[in-house]
Amino acid sequence: MSVPSNPRGTQDILPEEWPYWTHVIREAEEVARLFGYERIETPTIADTELFLRTNDEGTDVLKEMYTFQDRGGDSLTLRPEGTAPVVRAYLQHGMSRRPQPVKLFYVEHMFRYERPQAGRFREHHQFGCEALGVEDAYLDVEMIALLRTLYERLGLGDLRLQINSIGDRNCRPAYLDGLRAYLSERREALAPVDQERLARNPLRVLDTKEERSLPIVADAPSILDFLCEDCRVHFERLRHGLDVLGIPYTINPTLVRGLDYYTRTVFEFYEEEHGAQLAVNGGGRYDALAEQLGGPPTPGIGFGLGIERVILLLKERDIGPPVCPGPRVSLVHVGQGTEDIAIRQAGRLRAAGIDAVMTFGDRSLRAQMRAANAAGSAYAVIIGPDEAANGTVTIRSLRDGSQETVPESLLVEAVSGPPRL
Template sequence: MVFRAPRGTADHLPEEQKYWRYIESKAVEVAGLFGYGRIDTPAFEDSNLFIRSVGEGTDIVEKEMYTFEDRGGDSVTLRPEGTAPVCRAYLEHGMHNLPQPVRMYYFCPVFRYERPQAGRFRQHHQFGVEALGDADPSVDAEVIEVAWELMGRLGLRDVQLLVNSIGDSECRPVYIERLRDYYSGHHDRLCDDCKDRLGRNPLRLLDCKVETCHALGDEAPQSTDYLCDDCREHWGKLSGYLDAMALPYVVDHRLVRGLDYYTRTVFEIQPLDVGGQSTIVGGGRYDGLITELGGRPTPGIGFATGIERLALNLKRGDVPVPDEPSPRYLVANVGENARTAALELAVRLRRTGVGAILSSGTRGLRGQMRQANALNIPYALILGDDEIEKGEVVVRDMAASTQESRPLADFLAETGLN
């Protein structure tokens, strides 16, 4: 039997890690700039947390969640998204007593059973932020700025910011009825999934990528035409703040997002001229979610971005990413008697913070130099019986193919080891 990674999952090999570390470092940098603190939540939760928050009529709950009964008979679900667990933690730990809004960020794996494709896997990884406890549209603007600032610091330039308002529980039902009326008049042109969504969740029809459904969305009623007074005021203030911040946003009336808990502001960042599953960042406001989970009314807004998808776009854009730190020296030995001395030198270098590895096995000197080249190590330190007797070390520059013998004490002093 040959074992392979399960379908829809991936091994992230050492040569890929520079993209992950780069993304994580920039995300932490931006989160700190805006005053967000890190939170980590469990990889699985009570299934009802996601059923109540994400929505029973969503594809995530109906088709994509990894749900199972544990040995204690409880129904648990592997985390399909990051917001609901953060809101659960906010309630469980009494964070409403902290200064509001509470700003948090997270890195986490998420699990969804869906068709694997470029940048999307059944297990993928997210960076996300949540700001809980303040309904002011300036907080919306801040969260959107966090996402936009991250794109800039990563070096992703050819992207666009899309924003919309989908109203709240007061005004959205009227809009949903107008959508249902509109699409019902074109029922024969809908794909099978959209025919099913029409009765359960008409907002999702705007997001369909099937050509006939997508074309219908161009003429569909627009949510901003049906906002109540409060939502219209919120939308107007947010637009004013984004203008004042000089963020280059585009109002996209088709933008609804895929989770039931969103209210008012929704936004995405997408690469230019890339079709299919192209969204890099997705987020929005969810003022009713904490109440749905049993808490008192608490506004919230956040976003998430996929690490795999960010890495894919960094590669597509040829964004220069720093290499991971690697050893500076390979310590080689000539002759069995020099092996112990070479080991001691490698240990001494590492214990003072200088990267070094001992050459492998009992290879000859030529083989040890090939190993240094294969590992892209810039310098080899060569010890043989003659060097040990004289108190010297041969320092070889692998790029220049030059070397010199130097007193070991002098080399150690220059390296900061004496």
């Protein structure tokens, strides 16, 4: 015997979880709009080509994608990240003719085929922002300020920010050459894992956790020493803007991004305890992405924030979301024909904007009262033979136990306003 279960790495978000979700999403949306961002949603599926174009072949990103052929033979992929689809939409809909920058936010599902782990799922949810069409470093500053505002609102104001610049196509190649040369010379001293990384993606070696590699990485050439004039100035302005706002940060020259299209600014907010292991969001500038997609040069910057991770932190810190009260009124009914009255009165209450539920099935008054209490209702409205005969209802406060019998016509008024305590 086995009932069906959800696929590995996915999750059901049950009713009791939703207060967290609505809280986080609502705050995110509110803050985004506060900063002038508008909502966009792209399809959950996209042409596989979209993600192939934005990444070097052989990247692990590709082999972690959920890719399939539809019946027409097209190769589609479940959206693994939010940025490329948004940039695609920007290009496709000619948004370069809108006032720049175009500032967009999304709340979307992301998919990646990997082994589930703490705060990592095959299907997860991201809140993300993308700002396109402007190269100004103050756009970067503003985006980081947006995140700070959001975290403060959520009670996560102590999250730490780290920033870096990874240069652009002018200066990064030289740095990569230098780094590769430096690491190759010391290859034997690196941990085995990092020797592999050196071959695959030298930047990743900088992220190492291996004791053996740490001293080597510590003395490795820093990207910041290789930045071209434009990138250097951009980074200076970013830092200056953050200072102006009093936003604390640390510069981490080893901070990189997994995707190939990032340039210049990269940043992460993370929690001290979990360390960079569990970044709550990652973001960066991607001034070359639009061109990689075949569009005109279009600068852009964005971030993706893991909603599951935010909720994880809220729970760890016992930060409860606002409680969601039960239906204000529960209608209970005993006797022939009383359920007709109950369902009609429920309709009247709802029409007046009062959330009301009735009980179902032939249950004892006791059982129905229990249900009303369990539902968290402020009032139980009792409709029995006496009430039915007299055209009245009995309203019992489940807060203080007081009750009164009133004409049906006074029901809505009686349960309106703050519940008596």
